Amino acid sequence: MARPEAAPKTPLGARLREIRRHFGDPERDQWAARLGVAKNTMASYERGDTEPTASVLAAYREMLNINLNWLATGQGEMLSSEGVAEAGLVAELAVEIRKLPPARQQLVLGMMRSIVNHELHK
Template structure:
């Protein structure tokens, strides 16, 4: 597990997928803004609460966040049901 890569994927979701500032991105999730900065820098591992909130709020595939495998969005995965 590479924290730098996880941080880059979180940053990608925030900037490329949602287009939100750090403040607005975490506000919608109910997370402290200081946490997103350390996560994006690859300085810490995201908590279960952060991952769950990101999944629920932005429909992000958590397997992609943690491993880089699969699609960014769960919408692609749910269409195959």
């Protein structure tokens, strides 16, 4: 069982944790892998011990549609106004898929890729 998460030391750390919770509160190791960093690095970001690199911030923007002004300052909306509906759909799909056992998650991912490839090559 995972250890309880300590309260963030900084507002940026709190916002980073808020983003993860917004997207269904996946385990930190899964979340870190999705963003291309180590679990311990993500923990350090969310605790407020260190700040994310520019490449990690870019991943939040590109993969999750996070408004970087909100992330840095807390002003505005969490999600960029560009693609808010798409980001919400992705979050909803992620929440539902995470309810499945890992083997079924991979099956769903494979099915989605097949559908996309089919649509792209019509």
